[in-house]
Amino acid sequence: MIHKNIIYAYSVLLLLVLSCSTPKSSVNVSNTDPTSKRVDSILSLMTLEEKVGQLNQYNGFWEITGPVPKEGQAAKKYDDLKKGLVGSMLNVKGVSDVKALQKIAVEQTRLGIPLLFGFDVVHGYKTISPIPLAEAASWDLKAIQKSAEIAAEEAAAVGINWTFAPMVDISRDARWGRVMEGAGEDPYLGALIAKARVQGFQGNLSNKNIIACAKHFAGYGFAESGRDYNTVVVSDDVLHNVILPPFKASVDAGVKTFMNSFNDLNGIPATGSSFLQRDILKKSWNFKGFVVSDWGSINEMIAHGYAQDSKQAAEIAINAGSDMDMESYAYIDHLKSLVVSGVVDVSVIDDAVRRVLRVKFELGLFENPYKYCNEAIEKETVGKTEFHEGVLDMAKKSIVLLKNDKQLLPLKKSGQKIALIGALAADKTSPLGSWRIGADDNTAISVVEGMNKYPNNEVTYSKGADVAIGRTQFMWETKINTTDTSGFAEAIATAKKADVVVMVLGEHGLQSGEGRSRAELGLPGVQQELLEAVYKVNPNIVLILTNGRPLAIPWAAEHIPAILETWHLGTQSGHAIAQVLYGDYNPSGKLPMTFPRNVGQLPLYYNYKNTGRPSANEPESVFWSHYIDEKNTPLFAFGHGLSYSKFEYSELKVSKASFSKGETIQVQVELKNNSTVEGKEVVQLYIRDVVGSFTRPVKELKGFEMVELKPFESKVITFTIDQEMLAFYTANKTWEAEPGTFKVFVGGSSDQLLETEIVLK
Numbered sequence: 032m033i034h035k036n037i038i039y040a041y042s043v044l045l046l047l048v049l050s051c052s053t054p055k056s057s058v059n060v061s062n063t064d065p066t067s068k069r070v071d072s073i074l075s076l077m078t079l080e081e082k083v084g085q086l087n088q089y090n091g092f093w094e095i096t097g098p099v100p101k102e103g104q105a106a107k108k109y110d111d112l113k114k115g116l117v118g119s120m121l122n123v124k125g126v127s128d129v130k131a132l133q134k135i136a137v138e139q140t141r142l143g144i145p146l147l148f149g150f151d152v153v154h155g156y157k158t159i160s161p162i163p164l165a166e167a168a169s170w171d172l173k174a175i176q177k178s179a180e181i182a183a184e185e186a187a188a189v190g191i192n193w194t195f196a197p198m199v200d201i202s203r204d205a206r207w208g209r210v211m212e213g214a215g216e217d218p219y220l221g222a223l224i225a226k227a228r229v230q231g232f233q234g235n236l237s238n239k240n241i242i243a244c245a246k247h248f249a250g251y252g253f254a255e256s257g258r259d260y261n262t263v264v265v266s267d268d269v270l271h272n273v274i275l276p277p278f279k280a281s282v283d284a285g286v287k288t289f290m291n292s293f294n295d296l297n298g299i300p301a302t303g304s305s306f307l308q309r310d311i312l313k314k315s316w317n318f319k320g321f322v323v324s325d326w327g328s329i330n331e332m333i334a335h336g337y338a339q340d341s342k343q344a345a346e347i348a349i350n351a352g353s354d355m356d357m358e359s360y361a362y363i364d365h366l367k368s369l370v371v372s373g374v375v376d377v378s379v380i381d382d383a384v385r386r387v388l389r390v391k392f393e394l395g396l397f398e399n400p401y402k403y404c405n406e407a408i409e410k411e412t413v414g415k416t417e418f419h420e421g422v423l424d425m426a427k428k429s430i431v432l433l434k435n436d437k438q439l440l441p442l443k444k445s446g447q448k449i450a451l452i453g454a455l456a457a458d459k460t461s462p463l464g465s466w467r468i469g470a471d472d473n474t475a476i477s478v479v480e481g482m483n484k485y486p487n488n489e490v491t492y493s494k495g496a497d498v499a500i501g502r503t504q505f506m507w508e509t510k511i512n513t514t515d516t517s518g519f520a521e522a523i524a525t526a527k528k529a530d531v532v533v534m535v536l537g538e539h540g541l542q543s544g545e546g547r548s549r550a551e552l553g554l555p556g557v558q559q560e561l562l563e564a565v566y567k568v569n570p571n572i573v574l575i576l577t578n579g580r581p582l583a584i585p586w587a588a589e590h591i592p593a594i595l596e597t598w599h600l601g602t603q604s605g606h607a608i609a610q611v612l613y614g615d616y617n618p619s620g621k622l623p624m625t626f627p628r629n630v631g632q633l634p635l636y637y638n639y640k641n642t643g644r645p646s647a648n649e650p651e652s653v654f655w656s657h658y659i660d661e662k663n664t665p666l667f668a669f670g671h672g673l674s675y676s677k678f679e680y681s682e683l684k685v686s687k688a689s690f691s692k693g694e695t696i697q698v699q700v701e702l703k704n705n706s707t708v709e710g711k712e713v714v715q716l717y718i719r720d721v722v723g724s725f726t727r728p729v730k731e732l733k734g735f736e737m738v739e740l741k742p743f744e745s746k747v748i749t750f751t752i753d754q755e756m757l758a759f760y761t762a763n764k765t766w767e768a769e770p771g772t773f774k775v776f777v778g779g780s781s782d783q784l785l786e787t788e789i790v791l792k
Contacts, residue, residue, distance in 0.1 A: 067385070069392055071385070079377070080116060081142060082381065084117055085118035086380070087111070087117055087118055090122050091128075092104070092109070095127075095128040095131045096131065112132070112136065115136070118147065119146055120148050120149070121149040121150060122149075126188075126405065128190070129148055129189070133400050137400040147242075147391065147394075147396075148193060149193040149323075150194060151468055152186040153195075153198070153212060154178070154196075154466065154467065155178075155182045155467060155470065156182055156185040156189065156191070158181065158419060159422065159464070159470050159602045160602075161422075161429040161599065161600045162465070162466075162601075163211070163228075164579065164580070164623060165429040165600060166224075168598070168622060169620055170713045171428050172226075175227045176227040177231065179196075179197075179228045180231045181421045182232070183233075183240050185414075185418060187238060187240065187241050188405075192402070193242045193288070197229065197245065198212040198213045198246050199281060200213050200292075201216060201217070201252050205257070206630065206633055207254060208465075208543045208545060208547030209544060211466075211543040213252065215622075216625060216636045218272065218277060220623060221276070222276045225280045228243070229286045236393060236394055236395065238403060238405075242288060243287065244286070244289065244290050245277075245281035246289065246291075247290055248290065248291050248292055248307055249274055249275060249278060249292060249301060250274055250301065251294050254294055257548050257633065257634075259545060259548050261294065263297070268725045268726075268760065271760035272759050272760050282312070286320065288320050288323055288390065289312060291325060292328075295335055300328070302347075302351070303337055303347040308353060319386070321383065324355065324357045329341075329345060329356055330361055331359075332344045342365040344361050349366060349379055350375060350379060366380065426600040427610060427616045428619065429607075430597050430611050430620050431620035431671075432618040432674065433596050433673070434588065434593060435673055435675075436592040436593065441613055442613050447531060448491070448530045449482075450491055450531075451490055451491065451493070451533050452492075452494075452522045452526065452534045453535035454495065454499075457492065457494065458477060458498075459473045460472045460474075462577065462601060462602075462605070464540040464544075464579060464600075465544025470602075475604050476603055476606050477605045478604070480605045481607070481610075482605075484606070491529070493522040493525040494518050495521075495561045496518050496519065497515060498511065498537075509539050511542075512556045513556050513557065516557050516560065523568055526565045527569060530571065531571045532569050534565065536554050536561070536576065537558075539555070543578070544579065549580075551583075552581070554584065562574070571592070572591050574587055578596075578598060579598065579599055581624050581627065582626065583626070583666065585629070585666060595608070618674060618675070619672070619711035619713065622667055623669070624669065626667035628665065628666045631661065632665075637665075638669075638729070640726050640727075642656045668782035670781040671780040671781075672713070674708075675708045676710030676712070677706040678703070678704055678779060682699070683785040685699075685787055689789060689791070690791060691791075697750070699750075700785065701746070701747050703743070703746075704742060704745075706743075710739070711737055711738065711740075713736070713738075713779070715778060715784075716732070716776070717775075718731055718756065718757065718773055718774070718776070721774060722771050723761070723769055723771075725760075734750045734756070754791070755768070768791060771790070772788060773790070774786060774787075775789055
């Protein structure tokens, strides 16, 4: 039953709309649409304390079905909840617990305003899809949207109505652990994936959908040295042309919430940045949802040296446009006194509260606070078969074939002796990856289990060496084996007897993610030593990489004939890998992030600037932009990915050499599958603006198309270039296409391209 005070609020709605002046708003959110009128009707009934409460988010604080807390912080949170001083909870899951808390909010508080329940549903709830970086490797926007739909439906079934995803940070530095959570290094691909994931999570906001949160606003992926939470210093050029496009795409896709970031950006913590949150997001982009701080980031402005205490941090954050406080207690402790003393105008509070209430109305919580609280739906939804089928499809599409010399892959389905080596081959937890906090350990399909589905080969498993040898006191951290090689002898003996060796090596699933920056990007622990030892007795090796970031594996790239990048693929990992190994699925993934030769090259990315000395004029010259001890080129380039098919590009043509405003140019290329294997290829279009008011990258991804071809089939692929495609944020501080010469590239990887040229008049 809906609380009587909500019913009362609706009964006075018409009177309020007709008789009350529109409350002052500090930003351009309309107060004339029907939802705004409903929001204002509730706002007018609220005390200042209740308004502040809507901006307060608490983490789950007691066993909800147990006794009520009597003392300490838990007791304070419970008391605040009963007083209507909590707007949202996080990390509460399960219909029983969610319903119990929602019941307090809507049936025991004065106004009965429902709660939002947030959770990090990053790549699945209980049924886990590949990590987002892996999904980005599919370049399949429909599949990525479907993956988010699955995650949303399963999460919604357990009472969650808000996910802190998608992470849309662009990053060019594989040392940063959170690259696993995003879409890689390219703003164009990242923007399309952001849109797909927002639409997948939110849909039409039925009880199978949850609201999304674009994070982290902004610049987090550019943390210095790839060290999490570190300082960010970027130019206007990089901010607008690289960092912001996926966030803008999220707004255009209708995302309901944003999360600000931990880092300072050019000297100002993002949580306290009016430039980001008010000027760009709420004014320029007309974002109508609300901004939530990251965990404790309001008070972290004290450590940054930007606020002297929690009270000043609250003042800075709310005035900058950070609407909801996640676990800093700064708003609940200080906002009322800041308003009473005149330091913060009440209109700023009202604007933030309106935004929170608007989202709750749009989600349908005022009509039905228990929209996500159905035990029968929970029981029939979590872990259902079609979810597993969906994440298996996503996992197969995420795999990238990096190398396949001598066509070692696909494996024969019978008559082979296969040595399967590596602790990660039998691991049923690591494939779940990081940020899968709703899932249970030991629930992924292992590679051993996947390969056992093909019984006509003789497969012998040998661990070789552990990767992780336990966890630290903090449950998400792993201890890495750096000394124990006692299992090498058995693995070597197994490899000697085999026709082919399949080695599963890489990072444990908890070696990437938040707080997991790495200074070295090789195979962790003793795995490189194991790989080389096995290679000495049997070089016929298929290396399966499982990792949450690009790795620097130059020895393997030179010596190992076949390498599959399989990331952390989630619940159905082993089945997906086995199906690709045996050719029941032809890999089509392409790298969304560059793989370095050496960690010293980082940050490394395909869309770099040319510099004034891009190459040596003389063979022996030292005075050009290079390293004296390493190549400039990557180990594996952005967009790289092979197939069991053989694709050939030819006949790159443009419909005309130049065009003017309002016109378009068609670019055509012929693609042929010159093999007996049906396959899919991601055809990629890149542009270079040769001269610009800001220096422009050597190439930028501007389009792609997934093409499926039968054996020996050819197809002409057409891209249309218009002025919008050529536009960028210029030195004039506006988005525009500047006239001039543009190079046009088409191919299957950023480093394997056909080239032509056009002119914009």
